[in-house]
Amino acid sequence: MVIQKSGKRVFFNWVIRIILLAAGLVTLLPFLYVVALSLLSEQEFTSRGLVIPSRPTLDNYVMFLKWGTKIKDAYGATFFITIAGTAIALFATALLAYGIARQDLPGRKLINNLLVFTMFFGGGMIPTYMVIKSLGLLNTYWAIILPGALSVWNTMLMRTFFKQLPVELEESAVLDGASDFCIAFKIMFPLSKAAFATIGLFYAVGYWNEWYSALLYLNDAKMYPLQMALRDIITTNAAALDATKMASGIMQNRMPPSAVVKMTAIIFSVGPILLVYPFVQKYFVQGVMVGSLKG
């Protein structure tokens, strides 16, 4: 009886483990495949069916970088948007979150409700576009940075972080005659480094991946950030190419020459995120955990 039960348990464990392994592999597979393709030489790629490169080469990477100023400009734009955006967003978010975390602040409820309401209703694409146009932000990077600089969700996360700090800290600082500025910048913020790291990372990833605002608010293709530039290379072209290849029936034996370069383009756009991701993912998870405690 006992033996039978433990046998069943072992079996059950393996079923679970296999499902989890499958989930992990399905998630990882596209990335691995793209990396493998990007390391293929053009010739090897044309002999189809090969997934693991026999002689890995970095040719595609070199070729991709030689593509001229477009990619360099796109990287520059994305770095500017990510760095400036994250700094501004973190500043505005932390200060606002600190305010609504103060239980004693008059009007705290009202401000809180104003923020929460925007999570369920908004002006929508067109009125927002008109506002940004009227503010003279069209065709500037501020049109990408500023509208994204105050995520209400992140503000609520940050507020929860601040609320977890002991109130006594504040109270004793008030008794010592510290000003509110002093309490925020010298006591509360230095104690919330983990919160700043978490929220800062959320913003940084958001700005890095941003292309929607660029699509709407930038007319000049020369200004495109990375994701938009890559969208031109990898999605639109791929679909159009495939369609024509399919139609003309030549795709069976001849590949579009830029296919492996496209794979390299994908790697260039996700590479920086995936490189830092394993080291910072615990902060992301922490952020969600804190958020779920609130509810």
Added chain:
Amino acid sequence: MQKPVTVRKKSFWIRVRRYWQIYLMMLPGLVLVLLFAYLPMAGLTMCFNDFNPILGIRGFWESEWVGFKWFEKFIDSFYFGRIMRNTLLINLAKLVCGFWVPIVFALLLNEERNVFFKKTVQTVSYMPYFISWVVTIALMDAIFSPTMGLVNNLRVAKGLSSIYFMGEQQYFYPMIIGSSIWKGFGWSSIIYLAAISGINTDMYEAAVIDGCGRLKQAWYITLPTIRPLIVMMLLLNIGGLLNSDFQQMFCYIGTNSSLYSIGDVIDTYVYRVGLTEFQLSFGAAVGLFRGVIALVLLAGSNWLVKRAGEDGLF
């Protein structure tokens, strides 16, 4: 004991003055919210007038009023049925096929005893959440493309013909739903996992003594305990039934006109009429139509849930 009483008696404005530094600190954030959330909301007046872009922001109020003209135009238009149907069907399909996946994933992770393996699977599964839709669709293309895709390579190696998975209507739903799940299941599981790990282990011990296996433990203890969270997530999802994922649809469909008839959703339509055809008021009205229905859906399902005796969202 005297002091708090006098503090409370102070007038509202004196208390406000005492906190001026905090208000000053909140100002940048509040300005951003007012400019980019509330000003566009005020701009929804353009749904009821014939917005004149030359007037700039004043056009929100000073254009010629036309009442519900744009809403009528939308409801009477050929596109109304099509995009409403597409939006609802796509989101319902995503909800039915995808909602339970993170819950099951969290339950499975919770059963895994090997900490290293568990952490590795978790870390990998969160990854797609951090890449953009542009890249996600590009990855799909790498897997499913007829010319270089892994799937078609395997098909050809087996002597089958290539299929243009991302271009044909019959594969549209599996592709859209699959990519949504792929991108989000790991990340969404975190919140369930957090709730599960907070469950008191005494209950499981009692259940084991009563002879419950692990399936029964999951069914009779874990799921009922996290039910409020599941209900809340479901509510949020229902509120988002009309919030089709613009980024996903826009990247997926691209210039492939053969997918318009089943893939055209409210958001892509708003973008098209509003910002490429510059029918600004009309586009805004379609957007407002969606926003209001979404709000009604959310409030309605919240009311239903509360009537059924669960905790609502508000």
